[in-house]
Structures are given as structure tokens and as C-alpha cells.
Amino acid sequence: MNMFGRIRLVATREFLVAVSSKGFLFGILVMPLIMMALIAVIPKLLNQRGTQVNVEVAFIDQSAALSSALGAELSPAAVAETRNAGRREVQQMGAAGRQVADAVLPESVPTFTVKNLPANATVDSQKQWLADGRIGKRARRALVLMPADAVVRTEGAAGYGNYRLYAPRNLPADAEGILHGALRKVLTVERLRSAGFDPLVVKAATDIPRSPTKLVSPNGEEQGAQALNRMLPFIMGVLLFIGVMTGGQALMTSTVEEKSSRVVEVLLAAVSPLELMWGKLLGQLGVGLVGLGVYVALGVVALLQFAMFGFIDPMLILWLVVFFLIAYLVYGALMLAVGAAVSQIADAQSLMGPIMLLLMVPYMLTFVIGATPDSALAVASSFIPPVNAFAMMARLASSSPPPVWQVLLSVLAGIVGACIAVWFAARIFRVALLMHGKPPSFATMIKWARIG
Amino acid sequence: MSQQFVGDGDVADVLKLLGVEKSFSGQPAVTALDLAVPRGETCGLIGPSGAGKTTSIRIIMSILFPDAGKVEVLGRPSALDAKDRIGYLPEERGVYRKMRVGAFLKYLACLKGMPEALARSRARELLAKLGLEDVEKKKCEDLSKGMLQRVQFVGAIVHQPELLILDEPFGGLDPVSVRLLKGVISDERRRGTTILFSTHVMAHAEELCDRVVMIHKGRKVLDEPMSSLRRRYDPTRVLFEPLDPKANLDGLRDIAGVVSMQVKDGEAELQVAAGTDPSMVIREVAARVVPARVEIARIRLEDVFVGIVRSDAKSGESEQALRQHLQGLTGGAA
Numbered sequence: 001m002n003m004f005g006r007i008r009l010v011a012t013r014e015f016l017v018a019v020s021s022k023g024f025l026f027g028i029l030v031m032p033l034i035m036m037a038l039i040a041v042i043p044k045l046l047n048q049r050g051t052q053v054n055v056e057v058a059f060i061d062q063s064a065a066l067s068s069a070l071g072a073e074l075s076p077a078a079v080a081e082t083r084n085a086g087r088r089e090v091q092q093m094g095a096a097g098r099q100v101a102d103a104v105l106p107e108s109v110p111t112f113t114v115k116n117l118p119a120n121a122t123v124d125s126q127k128q129w130l131a132d133g134r135i136g137k138r139a140r141r142a143l144v145l146m147p148a149d150a151v152v153r154t155e156g157a158a159g160y161g162n163y164r165l166y167a168p169r170n171l172p173a174d175a176e177g178i179l180h181g182a183l184r185k186v187l188t189v190e191r192l193r194s195a196g197f198d199p200l201v202v203k204a205a206t207d208i209p210r211s212p213t214k215l216v217s218p219n220g221e222e223q224g225a226q227a228l229n230r231m232l233p234f235i236m237g238v239l240l241f242i243g244v245m246t247g248g249q250a251l252m253t254s255t256v257e258e259k260s261s262r263v264v265e266v267l268l269a270a271v272s273p274l275e276l277m278w279g280k281l282l283g284q285l286g287v288g289l290v291g292l293g294v295y296v297a298l299g300v301v302a303l304l305q306f307a308m309f310g311f312i313d314p315m316l317i318l319w320l321v322v323f324f325l326i327a328y329l330v331y332g333a334l335m336l337a338v339g340a341a342v343s344q345i346a347d348a349q350s351l352m353g354p355i356m357l358l359l360m361v362p363y364m365l366t367f368v369i370g371a372t373p374d375s376a377l378a379v380a381s382s383f384i385p386p387v388n389a390f391a392m393m394a395r396l397a398s399s400s401p402p403p404v405w406q407v408l409l410s411v412l413a414g415i416v417g418a419c420i421a422v423w424f425a426a427r428i429f430r431v432a433l434l435m436h437g438k439p440p441s442f443a444t445m446i447k448w449a450r451i452g
Numbered sequence: 453m454s455q456q457f458v459g460d461g462d463v464a465d466v467l468k469l470l471g472v473e474k475s476f477s478g479q480p481a482v483t484a485l486d487l488a489v490p491r492g493e494t495c496g497l498i499g500p501s502g503a504g505k506t507t508s509i510r511i512i513m514s515i516l517f518p519d520a521g522k523v524e525v526l527g528r529p530s531a532l533d534a535k536d537r538i539g540y541l542p543e544e545r546g547v548y549r550k551m552r553v554g555a556f557l558k559y560l561a562c563l564k565g566m567p568e569a570l571a572r573s574r575a576r577e578l579l580a581k582l583g584l585e586d587v588e589k590k591k592c593e594d595l596s597k598g599m600l601q602r603v604q605f606v607g608a609i610v611h612q613p614e615l616l617i618l619d620e621p622f623g624g625l626d627p628v629s630v631r632l633l634k635g636v637i638s639d640e641r642r643r644g645t646t647i648l649f650s651t652h653v654m655a656h657a658e659e660l661c662d663r664v665v666m667i668h669k670g671r672k673v674l675d676e677p678m679s680s681l682r683r684r685y686d687p688t689r690v691l692f693e694p695l696d697p698k699a700n701l702d703g704l705r706d707i708a709g710v711v712s713m714q715v716k717d718g719e720a721e722l723q724v725a726a727g728t729d730p731s732m733v734i735r736e737v738a739a740r741v742v743p744a745r746v747e748i749a750r751i752r753l754e755d756v757f758v759g760i761v762r763s764d765a766k767s768g769e770s771e772q773a774l775r776q777h778l779q780g781l782t783g784g785a786a
Contacts, residue, residue, distance in 0.1 A: 009562055017550070159697060260544040262544045262546030263545065263547055263548055264541075264546070265515065265545065266542060266545055266547075266560070266607060269539075269540035269608075270560060270564050271563055
């Protein structure tokens with residue numbers, strides 16, 4: 001049997017064993033399902049929050065100008081109107097916004113009853129009332145003290161006096177927010193009116209809704225999905241990371257298992273170390289591609305769901321595969337070398353640390369590089385393996401894609417990096433497969449690679 | 453089962469080593485090893501644990517590379533070029549624990565270039581021969597240690613190799629497995645397979661080998677066909693055990709041709725003069741004292757080995773330890 005036949009046999013076995021393992025099935029199939037389920041369930045859970053409460057608001061109005069206005073602003077109709085205005089604003093952000101609106105704006109709205117107290121009532125006299133615990137499950141209490149100069153400034157003062165809100169611990173956050181909002185609104189209106197302005201005019205003048213940004217490209221006007229565009233470089237980083245980890249981790253563990261179970265010497269009677277290494281590398285590459293494919297497919301389905309697939313350049317998926325191959329070969333080869341160097345999984349942890357760091361840093365950098373795709377850092381790291389796959393993917397997915405020559409140069413740099421990593425792994429593989437005992441340090445591994 | 457090997461059939465020596473040296477971090481493991489195994493021969497590589505047997509075998513298999521010297525396997529400069537025609541059972545052998553026995557054997561055979569269908573039928577046939585008819589569908593991890601070792605042995609021969617290399621094939625095996633394995637090894641011999649196997653138990657080598665190569669501390673100390681070894685160590689000793697343990701044996705000294713006699717634990721060992729027919733002595737001994745047992749002492753590899761390395765076995769105690777080891781009574785290094 002020739003070399004390629006043997007590599008194919010090893011790769012096939014490696015692939016089939018990996019994809020039929022429970023860990024893979026869980027990681028690839030169950031995890032996305034769980035994530036999707038969470039996305040579907042979390043809004044519902046958020047809606048559950050806070051049963052409808054009735055808040056009794058005691059109001060000490062020393063300014064004597066606001067008691068009726070506050071009562072009106074806290075009427076159920078006014079509260080509902082304010083809430084719907086907020087919802088409309090979020091909904092303008094597109095389909096995704098509607099989901100967010102449903103998620104963060106709960107259906108149950110608290111109701112308010114305003115109880116006006118005499119202006120000379122003191123906060124101390126009301127504390128007992130506030131703290132009274134025997135008022136029922138849905139009843140809440142709050143006290144607002146409005147100072148005399150809240151609407152009309154005292155002579156010579158720079159600002160208005162501000163209100164104070166007193167409440168026991170159990171006042172729900174959304175009720176508190178509505179209360180603050182209503183107080184701010186009635187104060188603004190009354191202050192404008194007492195200063196001689198028409199509040200309706202001021203409102204019309206200052207109410208400027210946020211207009212969605214229209215993206216313009218050579219193809220003409222596109223509907224914007226800025227949030228998606230900003231996320232894309234990071235999403236690419238995540239996809240590379242998942243693909244590399246899926247394949248690389250399995251590569252390491254399967255090699256350690258072959259070593260510790262001593263099956264490796266039996267194998268070496270049939271295949272050369274190099275054939276074994278390539279077989280494993282290619283087999284797990286298939287596993288990584290399946291993992292990557294599942295997540296990309298999920299992403300595409302999600303985008304189609306929200307009718308946003310048009311915002312993504314299909315070439316991006318092609319580049320993702322190319323840079324995945326590069327990143328996988330670099331990190332996969334290193335993890336393979338670690339697997340071959342140690343005799344037990346436990347010993348692998350200390351050697352995996354630096355490799356994980358080498359994988360985490362570029363992945364984190366996709367945040368920075370995606371935001372500033374033309375910075376010196378972004379350009380330089382596009383050509384330095386092993387960071388380059390992540391850096392270039394982030395730039396390709398960013399708002400300002402790099403010129404083609406840079407992409408090709410990055411691919412070339414990646415290929416060189418991958419060759420070095422595979423060479424290193426091959427040397428380690430030959431030397432270390434039959435060694436047992438104390439795990440080597442990285443320095444020892446480099447020595448092995450040098451002297452073979 | 454008889455099958456003629458084609459290609460390289462004219463290569464007289466299937467296995468050739470010339471001046472092979474290997475040391476590990478300055479510590480020599482194999483020194484100036486020459487070896488030639490002709491086609492069809494069963495050669496025993498013997499010596500105590502730590503003698504360098506496994507290192508030599510790994511060099512033959514190109515799993516290790518020699519520091520100096522030449523290796524030729526099946527007419528090729530490296531076993532890597534002839535892997536498909538070699539069967540190898542390493543001393544430290546493993547399996548894929550989660551794999552089914554049938555699938556594992558099929559995988560090994562396919563790696564060696566055997567067509568899938570043939571691999572499956574051959575694996576089934578060999579498993580049956582080793583008393584493992586119903587394990588094909590079982591996972592390797594569900595087998596007992598003895599069964600697993602038999603499965604591993606099947607893995608080494610499933611692809612019908614021309615050259616079979618077995619490193620301590622009987623190590624840690626129960627007597628039943630040893631017997632079954634020896635049967636299959638004999639079958640392979642009859643098929644014309646060249647076999648090299650290592651063992652530290654001399655009795656196995658005596659039973660199976662055409663030739664023995666003894667290694668001691670990395671050096672070859674003996675390389676001789678069993679037949680010539682038996683001739684060279686001429687049967688000049690007669691062992692005698694009287695039926696009555698208290699019988700007086702002194703009369704035996706006068707038998708013609710007996711040079712000396714030693715009595716130990718009620719058993720007499722008579723040294724016969726060279727050129728004297730020992731069967732004459734036996735007849736005479738039996739006539740003088742009623743025997744429980746009387747026999748010509750056969751050459752024992754253990755004695756040969758101990759004789760060769762006596763200089764190292766200084767005290768009686770260490771010689772006894774070495775003998776126990778060579779009899780397979782102790783597994784560790786001597």
C-alpha cells in the first residue's frame with residue numbers, strides 16, 4: 001500500500017472516531033441547540049420578571065405646582081404611552097430591534113396611585129408608613145419630597161432645587177425608573193412654563209429621533225445593519241477559534257491516548273511517523289471543518305431568518321475556510337506535538353497553556369482589529385503567523401477590507417507558518433512517540449526538533 | 453496455507469544487521485551487533501531483560517535509528533520500505549480500547565495493504581484458531597488481558613507477513629495462551645515465514661528456534677544453530693534418580709567411561725568421558741541401581757548462557773537470580 005493510501009486510512013479512522021464521540025456530538029450539535037433554545041427562551045424569561053405591582057406614591061409638594069401634573073403623568077394611560085414610545089424607537093432599528101424590544105420591555109407595567117400630603121408634612125413622620133410590611137404582595141410604597149425651589153429658582157441661586165425619592169427596598173427597578181422619568185418630565189414642563197416658554201414648542205424642537213444609517217457601497221444604497229457589521233470581525237474570530245479548538249483538542253487527546261495505550265508502536269509497524277501525523281492532521285481537519293460548517297450554517301440560517309443575509313459578502317465564507325486551514329495547521333500541529341511529547345493527558349495541560357495563550361490573544365485582538373482595520377497593529381499582525389489568520393479575517397469582515405495583495409501576502413505568510421509548525425510537529429512526532437515518563441518542557445521539545 | 457513468496461525471493465538473508473550501534477544519552481544499549489537471518493528460519497533473540505533485545509528489534513523495525521551500522525530487511529535498506537511484508541508484535545503492545553476487535557484487526561491489515569474482505573475473513577480464521585471465536589464484535593476494552601494479548605498477536609500476523617518479528621511474545625501470558633500461540637507460530641513456520649522472536653525465557657527458545665542469538669549487555673555473545681549447539685555441547689552427562697532415595701550410589705563411579713559423579717538432592721549427575729556412548733552408561737546404571745528416572749542431560753540454553761556470562765554472575769545468589777529469570781520465574785531485569 002502506498003503512502004497516500006495509508007494516510008487516507010489513518011485519516012478516515014481518526015475522523016470517524018472523532019465525529020462519533022459524545023464530546024463532539026455535544027459540542028457541535030447540542031451546544032448550538034442549547035444556544036438557540038436560550039435565545040428563544042430568555043426573552044420569555046425576562047417577560048416573566050416582576051408581577052404587576054401597584055405603587056402608592058406619597059407626594060410632599062413644597063413647590064405647590066406639581067401635584068396634579070404628577071398624578072396625570074403616572075396615570076395608567078400616560079405610563080403605557082411612554083412605554084410604547086420607547087418601543088417604537090427601538091423597533092426602528094430593524095427586525096433584530098423588535099426582538100430586543102420584546103425582550104427588554106416587559107408586558108407587566110406597574111400602576112401608580114398618587115397621595116398628596118400637606119406641604120408641611122415631614123419625611124420622618126412618613127417613615128413608619130413607608131416601612132410598613134403588612135400591605136400585601138403587590139402593593140409598594142414610595143415617598144417624593146419636592147422642595148419649594150424646584151420649579152422657580154430662588155433669587156440669586158444658580159440652579160433649581162431637586163426632588164428626593166424615598167422608598168423601601170422592595171420597590172421594583174422598573175417602577176422606580178418610571179417614577180424618576182415622570183418626575184423629570186413634569187419638572188421640565190413646569191420649569192419651562194414658569195420661565196415663559198411653551199413646553200410643546202420646546203418638545204418639538206428637541207425631539208430628534210435617531211435616523212437609521214444608510215450604508216452606501218458601489219452597488220448602490222443598502223439597508224444598514226451596522227450592529228451586525230461591527231460584530232462580524234469578532235464573529236469570524238469566534239468561528240476560527242471554535243474550528244481550531246474542535247480539531248486541535250481532539251488531535252492532542254487522540255495522540256496522547258495512542259501513546260498511553262501503547263498502540264502507537266503497533267501502528268508504527270504499519271505506517272511511518274510522518275504518515276501517522278498527516279493522517280491524524282487531515283482526519284481532524286475534517287472534524288474541524290464539520291464543526292466550522294455547522295456553526296457557519298447556523299449563522300447563515302439565523303441571518304436568513306432576519307432577512308439579513310444580503311449584508312454578508314459570500315466571499316467572506318471562502319476566506320474563512322482558507323484562513324481556517326492556515327490557523328488549523330499551525331495550532332493543530334502544535335497541539336499534535338504536545339500530544340506526542342507527553343504520556344498522559346494531565347501532563348499535557350502545562351504545555352497546552354502557552355498554546356492556548358497563543359490562540360486566545362489573536363482571538364481577543366479581533367475586537368480591536370475589527371474596530372480599527374487600517375491601524376498599524378492590524379496591518380502588521382496580518383502578516384505574522386500565527387496571529388495573521390485571525391487578524392486578516394477580522395479585517396476582511398470589517399468596514400474597511402484590506403487590498404487584495406495584503407490578503408494574498410497574509411495567506412502566503414500563513415502557509416509558511418503552517419509549514420514551520422508541521423515540520424516542528426513532525427520532528428517531535430518522530431522523536432517522542434515512543435518516549436515515556438517525565439513530560440518535556442518546551443525547551444526540550446525545541447531541542448528535539450533541532451537535533452531530530 | 454502453503455504459499456510461495458514472490459519477489460525478493462532470491463534474497464538469502466531476509467534480515468541482515470552489520471555493526472549496528474545504539475546508545476541512549478551516552479549509555480550503550482546495543483554494541484557492534486551483526487545478525488543474519490536466512491529465509492524460513494526461526495531465530496530466537498535471547499538474553500535477560502535489559503540486554504538490548506527490544507532496542508535491536510526496534511532498530512530492525514526502523515522505529516529507532518542506529519547510531520552506526522547497516523540494516524537490511526527483506527532486501528531493502530529499511531523496514532519502512534517493506535512494512536507491508538513484516539508482521540511485528542512489540543513488547544509494549546496496545547489496542548484502541550474503544551474499537552471493536554474485528555474493526556481493529558481489519559484496520560491493521562488494511563494499513564498493511566490487505567484488501568478489506570480478505571482482512572476480515574483472515575482475522576476471523578485466526579481468532580478462531582486462538583480460541584476467540586466470539587470476540588469479533590466486542591470492544592477491545594471488554595476483553596481480559598490474556599484474550600487481548602492473543603488479539604494483538606493476531607494483529608501481527610493477520611496480513612500474512614513474510615517476516616514475523618515478535619518481541620517477548622509470551623510475556624505475561626497464561627499457559628493456555630502460550631500453548632495456543634506456539635501452535636500458531638508453528639503454523640507460520642510451516643508456511644515458510646521467517647521468524648525472529650525475543651525472549652528471556654530459555655525454554656521457549658529451545659522449543660521453537662532453529663537458531664539462537666544470545667545478547668548480553670548489548671553485545672552478541674552467541675549466534676549458533678540449535679543443532680550445532682546441541683552437537684557442540686555434546687551429551688556427556690547422564691542424570692540419574694534412584695527409585696529408593698536412600699540407595700547407595702557409590703557403585704556407579706566404577707562404570708566404564710564415567711569420569712566423575714556428583715550427588716545432589718538424591719540425584720546423581722555422571723560425567724561421561726568424551727567418545728563414550730552415553731547409552732551404554734545408562735544401561736549399566738540401570739542394571740546396578742533401580743532407577744526412578746535416568747536420562748541423557750540435554751543441552752539447556754540456560755546453562756549455555758550462564759556459562760557465557762559467569763564472569764558477571766559472581767556470587768551464587770546472583771547466578772540463582774539470573775537462572776530464575778531465564779526460566780521465566782521472575783519478570784524483572786536480572
